[in-house]
Amino acid sequence: MMGIKDKQGALFSYNINLEERVREDNPLRVISRQGDFNWVRDEVVGLYGCNGNESVDPVVIIKLLILLFWDNIKSERELMRIVPERLDYLWFLGYGLDEQTPNHSVLSKARKRWGKELFEHFFVRTVWKCVKLGLVDGRKIHLDSSLIDADAARASMITTSKEVVAALRKAYEVEESKFEMEEERRRVIPMHRRNFSKTDPDATLVARDPRSAYATAKPRYKSHRAVDDRCGVITAVQTTPGHIRDGFCLPEMVKQHQDNSGALTETVIGDQHYGTRENFIHLQSLGIATHMKPLRSKGMAEKHEVFHVSEFIYNAQSDTFRCPGGKNLSRRGYNKNEQGWYYRADTRDCAGCPLRTQCTKTAPPTHTRLIVRPDGHEALLKGWAQACGEEARQDRRTLPLAAMAFINLRKLPDVITNQDDLTPLRPAGKASG
Ligand code: SF4
Secondary structure, X not given: OOOOOOOOHHHHOOOOXXXXXXXXXXXXXXXXXXXXOOHHHHHHHHXXXXXXXXXXXXXXXXXXXXXXXXXXXXXXXXXHHHHHHOHHHHHHHOOOOOOOOOOOHHHHHHHHHHHHHHHHHHHHHHHHHHHHOOOOOOOXXXXXXXXXXXXXXXXXXXXXXXXXXXXXXXXXXXHHOOOOOOHHHHHHOOOOOOEEEOOOOOOEEEOOOOOOOHHHOEEEEEEEEEEEOOOOOEEEEEEEEOOOOHHHHHHHHHHHHHHHHOOOOOEEEEOOOOOOHHHHHHHHHOOOEEEEOOOOOOOHHHHHOOOOHHHOEEEOOOOEEEOOOOOEEEEEEEEOOOOEEEEEEOHHHHHOOOOHHHHOOOOOOOOOOEEEEEOOHHHHHHHHHHHOOHHHHHHHHOHHHHHXXXXXXXXXXXXXXXXXXXXXXXXXXXXXX
């Protein structure tokens, strides 16, 4: 049976008035003043029976979860140890000084009872409230990610051959298939790595800095997020195993942002991890401005210090590239690995070219320069041009701040003007991805 928490009269039995003890500018006061959490009861009431023991009030559960993440407390056990010591926590939860606070297990039980879908609904509802309050604009988003340590020791990792890891994962998947697991999650579970954690098989061994020593690697997950530019509200989230590249999640994050905020994205900002060729082409095909830093892999041009591909000018009419030496490179064939057409200069042109040593390092007699024109080349050029503009550079400079994804709570009272505006729970119409 669902319980409902009353404020305790015992709050005042020691002449200690928590209302007075909690300082005026405590952020929990602002949250408490602006946030009405009673709606949680309506959302979960169907998940509780009518008889039996009274549960902990769902409003208390949701407030405990807020405290867990607000103060970045390392575990639910730790939180429940801290709660009786913190006057502001007790005040926020509505507990008295001598009142028994709930056991840590109530949080895991509630999570299990409420389920993932309901939490996702809470998230969408919160984003939509921010939209209604004008805290989310929806047109410009920043993408970022961070690694999260898994609850598994480094010692739980087995390092073995790819074949053994694949077999272990298969066995694990058989067990997992007894639970419902959505396709999206299956897709990102690593299948061909050499490491496998016995206690948390979804986590993967990664270091925070890929250039650092292997010894610093730990089993980790990665939290991906889209942050709205206006006030830094997180509008889309995805959690994957730690090794999943940031750029891989971009299409899903943009789609989720549009669905959750009900607004069409106009600009995407990100660091070079998002600036892959596929992402530039994908966003350009949707008409979204690409303000990500282009990913600069150490390609042949940089490695051998020869002319960069951008120094070869493409002519759409003749379907040729003009090289810095003024010669034409014509289309020769399709390269499946590079996913594009390759163009080559005539051997005779290159043989007598004074710029040859700056253009190609291949030995005679095949010393001609080869250029690959990837599929979606026009969109890529347009995307790169946007990414190199001053506006994009300016946007990227604000990325670290936006990635912190916070709302300045002290500004909230100025922003929130009408509580009645909070009624709708979901966007009226979803934007197409
Ligand atoms: S080496 Fe060949 S491709 Fe390079 S600049 Fe000279 S003519 Fe052009």
